[in-house]
Amino acid sequence: MAASRPALIALTALAPVSWGTTYAVTTEFLPADRPLFTALMRALPAGLLLLALARVLPRGAWWWKAAVLGALNIGAFFPLLFLSAYRLPGGLAAVVSSAGPLFVAGLSAVLLGQRPSARTLLTGVAAAFGVSLVVLRAAGALDALGLLA
Incomplete structure (x- = not known):
């Protein structure tokens, strides 16, 4: 059974909404630094939930692939994000x-070797500019380590 278009759009919106709460939750509810x-x-x-539901461990070459993916996606990305x-x-x-x-x-x-189209670049710049118009304020200093992370 296929989902309706509005349902798919709503489901797709959940990811950016959940990611958008990361900074608020981190700064307001979690221990500092x-x-x-x-x-x-x-x-x-x-x-742990995924492991409990799947009840399957990697096999063969998937052990090292899972280790690399876990180190990059979880072990490096999340600490840098926070x-x-x-x-x-x-x-x-x-x-x-x-x-x-x-x-x-x-x-x-x-x-x-794929050159981005003008449309891709224009929409990317427009999106970043639009977000900056909505959320940037004069208060707040640039932090080199935070930007690099």
Whole structure:
């Protein structure tokens, strides 16, 4: 049974909405300056739940593939995400995140040899600019470590 278009759009919107709460939850409800602990609390329950539901462990070459994926996606990404959440104002973090599609377009040009179209670049710049108009304020300093993370 296929889902309706509005249902698919609503389901698709859940991911950015949930990611959008990361900075608010991190700065308002979690212990300050603990990116590793915060990353652990973000990843461990979901990982244990998935393991309990699937009840399947990797086999053969999938052990090292799972280790690499886990180290990059969870072990590196989440601590860096929370480090930036602790060190950057939420608005600046939102602008940096909104520029993600431009980074992907640049990486695809460098790594895959695919030149981004003018439409891709224009929409990426427009999105980052639009987010900056909504969330940026004069208050808040740039933090090099937070931006790098």
